[in-house]
Amino acid sequence: MRIGVFVCWCGSNIGGVVDVPRVAARAAHLPYVAHSVDYKYTCSEPGQNMIVDAIQKHNLDRVVVASCSPRLHETTFRKTIARAGLNPYLLEMVNIREQCSWVHSKEPDQATAKAIDLVRMAVAKAARLEPLSEGSITVTKKAMVIGGGIAGIQAALDIADAGHKVILVEREPTIGGKMVMLDKTFPTLDCSACISTPKMVAVAQHPNIELLTYAEVTEVSGYIGNFSVTVKQKARYVDHSRCTGCGTCWEKCPQKVSSEFNQHIGIRKAIYIPFPQAVPNKPCIDAANCRRLNGKKCGVCAKVCAAGAINYEQQDEYRQVKVGAIVMATGYDLFDWTQAYGEYGYGKIPNIITGLQFERLVNASGPTGGKITRPSDGKEPQNVVFIKCVGSRDEAKGKAYCSRACCMYTAKHAHQVLEKIPGSRVFVFYMDVRAPGKAYEEFYQRTVNEGARYIRGRVSKISRKGDKLLVKGADTLLGCQVEIEADLVVLATAMVPSRGSREIARTVGFTVDQDGFFQEAHPKLRPVETNTAGIFLAGVCQGPKDIPDTVAQASAAAVKVCALLYKQEIATNPMIAEVNESKCQGCLLCRDVCPFQAIETKTIPNNAHDQAKTQTVAHVNSGLCQGCGCCTSSCRSGAINLKGFSNEQIVSAIKACLCEDNFAELVRKVRKR
Amino acid sequence: MRYAYFPGCCDHTSGREYDISTRALCHALDVELVEIPGWSCCGSTPGHSTSHLLGIALAARNLALVAEMGLDCTASCAACYQRLAMANVEMQNDPRLCEKINWITGKTYHGGVKVKSIVEIIAELNPEQIISRLVKPLENLKIAVYYGCLMVRPKAVQVDDPENPLVMDHLLEAVGAKTVDWGSKTECCGASLAISNDDVVLKLTSKILADAARAGADCIATGCPLCHFNLDMRQKKINQVFGTDYQLPVFYFTQLIGLAIGLTPDNLSFNTHFIDTSKVLELVG
Numbered sequence: 001m002r003i004g005v006f007v008c009w010c011g012s013n014i015g016g017v018v019d020v021p022r023v024a025a026r027a028a029h030l031p032y033v034a035h036s037v038d039y040k041y042t043c044s045e046p047g048q049n050m051i052v053d054a055i056q057k058h059n060l061d062r063v064v065v066a067s068c069s070p071r072l073h074e075t076t077f078r079k080t081i082a083r084a085g086l087n088p089y090l091l092e093m094v095n096i097r098e099q100c101s102w103v104h105s106k107e108p109d110q111a112t113a114k115a116i117d118l119v120r121m122a123v124a125k126a127a128r129l130e131p132l133s134e135g136s137i138t139v140t141k142k143a144m145v146i147g148g149g150i151a152g153i154q155a156a157l158d159i160a161d162a163g164h165k166v167i168l169v170e171r172e173p174t175i176g177g178k179m180v181m182l183d184k185t186f187p188t189l190d191c192s193a194c195i196s197t198p199k200m201v202a203v204a205q206h207p208n209i210e211l212l213t214y215a216e217v218t219e220v221s222g223y224i225g226n227f228s229v230t231v232k233q234k235a236r237y238v239d240h241s242r243c244t245g246c247g248t249c250w251e252k253c254p255q256k257v258s259s260e261f262n263q264h265i266g267i268r269k270a271i272y273i274p275f276p277q278a279v280p281n282k283p284c285i286d287a288a289n290c291r292r293l294n295g296k297k298c299g300v301c302a303k304v305c306a307a308g309a310i311n312y313e314q315q316d317e318y319r320q321v322k323v324g325a326i327v328m329a330t331g332y333d334l335f336d337w338t339q340a341y342g343e344y345g346y347g348k349i350p351n352i353i354t355g356l357q358f359e360r361l362v363n364a365s366g367p368t369g370g371k372i373t374r375p376s377d378g379k380e381p382q383n384v385v386f387i388k389c390v391g392s393r394d395e396a397k398g399k400a401y402c403s404r405a406c407c408m409y410t411a412k413h414a415h416q417v418l419e420k421i422p423g424s425r426v427f428v429f430y431m432d433v434r435a436p437g438k439a440y441e442e443f444y445q446r447t448v449n450e451g452a453r454y455i456r457g458r459v460s461k462i463s464r465k466g467d468k469l470l471v472k473g474a475d476t477l478l479g480c481q482v483e484i485e486a487d488l489v490v491l492a493t494a495m496v497p498s499r500g501s502r503e504i505a506r507t508v509g510f511t512v513d514q515d516g517f518f519q520e521a522h523p524k525l526r527p528v529e530t531n532t533a534g535i536f537l538a539g540v541c542q543g544p545k546d547i548p549d550t551v552a553q554a555s556a557a558a559v560k561v562c563a564l565l566y567k568q569e570i571a572t573n574p575m576i577a578e579v580n581e582s583k584c585q586g587c588l589l590c591r592d593v594c595p596f597q598a599i600e601t602k603t604i605p606n607n608a609h610d611q612a613k614t615q616t617v618a619h620v621n622s623g624l625c626q627g628c629g630c631c632t633s634s635c636r637s638g639a640i641n642l643k644g645f646s647n648e649q650i651v652s653a654i655k656a657c658l659c660e661d662n663f664a665e666l667v668r669k670v671r672k673r
Numbered sequence: 674m675r676y677a678y679f680p681g682c683c684d685h686t687s688g689r690e691y692d693i694s695t696r697a698l699c700h701a702l703d704v705e706l707v708e709i710p711g712w713s714c715c716g717s718t719p720g721h722s723t724s725h726l727l728g729i730a731l732a733a734r735n736l737a738l739v740a741e742m743g744l745d746c747t748a749s750c751a752a753c754y755q756r757l758a759m760a761n762v763e764m765q766n767d768p769r770l771c772e773k774i775n776w777i778t779g780k781t782y783h784g785g786v787k788v789k790s791i792v793e794i795i796a797e798l799n800p801e802q803i804i805s806r807l808v809k810p811l812e813n814l815k816i817a818v819y820y821g822c823l824m825v826r827p828k829a830v831q832v833d834d835p836e837n838p839l840v841m842d843h844l845l846e847a848v849g850a851k852t853v854d855w856g857s858k859t860e861c862c863g864a865s866l867a868i869s870n871d872d873v874v875l876k877l878t879s880k881i882l883a884d885a886a887r888a889g890a891d892c893i894a895t896g897c898p899l900c901h902f903n904l905d906m907r908q909k910k911i912n913q914v915f916g917t918d919y920q921l922p923v924f925y926f927t928q929l930i931g932l933a934i935g936l937t938p939d940n941l942s943f944n945t946h947f948i949d950t951s952k953v954l955e956l957v958g
């Protein structure tokens with residue numbers, strides 16, 4: 001056995017703290033080490049070439065690289081040693097940067113001693129490494145996108161345009177999400193519906209896209225390349241194959257319901273399409289509010305439907321589909337300020353609305369036809385107060401994070417008030433103005449120049465004063481109290497993960513962050529992947545963002561899906577658990593602890609001569625196993641080994657850590673005391 | 674039900690109506706109040722604004738006396754309640770502070786006493802206990818219920834939601850009154866600034882009166898003697914300074930509930946108010 005050790009300086013990242021040449025010199029004396037050097041940037045091309053040359057020149061058969069975290073460069077160095085003809089899994093990495101030099105920057109001597117210990121452990125483990133080979137699994141060439149807002153629409157269109165089949169699942173009766181509710185979009189002021197409805201239509205017409213609206217994902221099993229998804233098609237009580245979308249039913253329906261699409265300003269009917277450009281442009285019956293479905297006499301829609309499309313007996317239907325990749329695009333909801341902001345009246349004072357409600361008010365297709373009026377009396381407001389960061393950047397009340405889009409849409413709202421209501425006055429209470437986007441700062445300045453009064457400070461109280469609202473706050477720049485008599489108050493409430501997002505994350509099988517947003521695999525370098533292979537993220541479900549960022553991320557997720565679907569088969573990670581069936585007792589404790597449902601049962605003969613006698617043992621599904629090692633440590637009989645982290649390898653590393661040198665030193669220290 | 678009762682200085686002087694009506698109401702509702710023997714001033718705002726230790730020590734001495742009685746403690750005055758409850762919380766959370774305070778007071782107290790506002794005591798009773806005694810429902814009365822600062826702040830000792838408290842509203846609604854929805858429930862009246870900055874208090878208090886009048890209230894109900902003092906005694910001066918003509922009687926909630934369950938106005942000290950209370954008595958009938 002001939003082990004090569006390469007100790008990296010990582011410029012001054014490691015070399016500035018750890019005595020790198022000393023580490024390399026000490027490693028040279030370890031058992032089986034045939035070659036040990038240090039190098040400035042081992043991951044650079046000359047650095048990698050040096051490793052290849054050394055393997056050939058010194059006839060090395062194991063390689064230890066002491067540098068950064070394996071999460072960063074393990075794949076890099078595996079490829080390097082493979083170039084020299086070695087099995088890529090005969091590499092052992094030692095993290096002497098994140099777990100040594102960075103955390104012990106003030107204690108260089110101890111950092112060096114720790115680096116030497118870590119390298120000795122890695123060499124001991126490397127001596128017991130076995131070559132591993134990757135398996136392969138076939139890929140189902142179809143993707144699923146969950147959520148039909150702008151993120152889901154963009155991802156589905158991009159994947160479909162690349163030639164792959166896509167199933168787009170949306171739980172509402174129409175796709176379009178929040179974007180299609182908006183009036184105009186910052187900073188260009190182009191009409192939101194004008195730019196999003198063509199995309200909605202494109203989805204419906206695309207030959208590669210199957211659109212499932214009013215449907216929910218209820219179960220997901222399988223693994224990358226081979227997911228099996230159960231979709232519930234909720235009963236619409238309208239047969240869309242017969243319906244012509246003529247609109248008579250919702251005209252005649254006697255049951256009025258508060259409109260979700262119009263943010264509860266305005267009404268819809270119990271049989272409805274959410275808005276005139278909805279896709280699909282055919283209605284469904286809201287079962288909770290339908291008179292007929294609640295046992296009352298009605299049935300008007302069925303009577304007036306010439307096509308005979310109404311079917312009160314329709315049931316929810318479940319179907320199973322197979323897909324190779326899943327894109328999550330479940331979007332957001334607005335923080336419910338009425339539960340948290342008593343100082344703003346808990347939602348009981350009229351004429352305090354959210355930004356999304358303002359969008360519907362100012363929208364030409366909204367309940368007021370685009371006229372900005374007060375919900376309470378329909379009067380045009382003269383003094384409008386905007387309050388930013390309601391629920392955002394305020395841990396005591398809501399969320400610690402910034403919702404990112406509010407500064408800009410509030411600037412847009414302020415502009416729209418000043419533009420549409422001559423003589424109006426606009427006051428914006430803010431903590432900071434965050435306008436970091438292309439043409440964003442300019443847009444904000446334009447609003448200020450148009451006359452919007454920006455007041456830095458928070459509003460402490462809103463109370464009624466006759467039919468007006470008395471807004472009390474602080475101007476922290478002038479150091480004085482401010483009181484404004486407002487006709488309308490608009491709150492920029494925080495974006496929060498959409499309702500049910502934790503449940504869908506659990507169903508699909510990936511993690512969420514502390515705020516409930518979907519956890520990306522790496523915040524910088526893998527922003528659209530999750531830690532579960534084959535599941536990708538697009539839009540606000542991953543964290544608050546505006547439309548341009550959402551669209552960009554959706555396209556990025558689509559590219560990742562395409563890269564996966566273009567492959568006939570994909571290589572599987574060989575560092576997975578393996579059951580020694582002769583030792584397995586079949587207790588299946590491993591199945592309980594496995595976070596990936598990768599442990600299955602298998603029946604084997606327990607007597608070579610009598611095939612009739614059988615026993616149950618654990619079996620690892622190589623497609624699902626992520627190599628976490630939970631099963632290995634839970635196995636009482638030591639029947640499970642994690643390849644690349646076998647018990648023997650780990651124990652030898654521990655023994656090396658507690659080797660005689662250290663032991664002797666320890667004894668000396670104790671004696672000195 | 675027995676409680677150690679801390680009347681506090683105000684209740685013996687400017688806020689006698691509160692003490693009298695609290696004792697009368699509790700007696701009628703079978704809540705026994707045992708005045709703490711040898712109680713001393715809670716320190717109020719001057720105490721804790723002079724020194725944190727002084728503020729706690731003045732209250733802690735009384736807590737030690739209560740502990741000797743083996744009862745839980747209640748105070749009618751909102752400031753007394755807040756000082757006693759805060760001292761209790763701080764001493765329970767900080768053993769070192771507790772030792773220091775015990776050294777100052779010369780008494781041993783390590784927590785254990787529960788401190789409740791009289792509002793909580795009444796609100797925790799079975800509603801039937803009040804409703805079954807109802808003889809004069811306050812049906813024609815519209816009340817602006819005013820909580821002020823101290824009963825609902827800070828969080829550790831708040832009696833109810835600091836933004837929209839409802840506990841006293843519910844009590845008064847239970848005896849038939851209508852309470853108005855208004856915005857100054859927890860605005861500051863200026864409190865003890867009355868002594869040093871009269872003009873500030875006049876301004877703050879006038880806003881509360883204006884708001885109550887605008888909401889259509891016949892009277893104001895409160896649970897704090899200092900709020901009462903500013904709203905009732907200064908109302909005339911406010912009318913002079915701001916050219917207004919408010920005639921809003923200001924009551925302790927205990928007086929109004931007492932009236933509803935048949936206690937006589939004289940026993941509830943209706944005759945010692947600065948603003949004439951007869952208008953309200955007429956409305957109630």
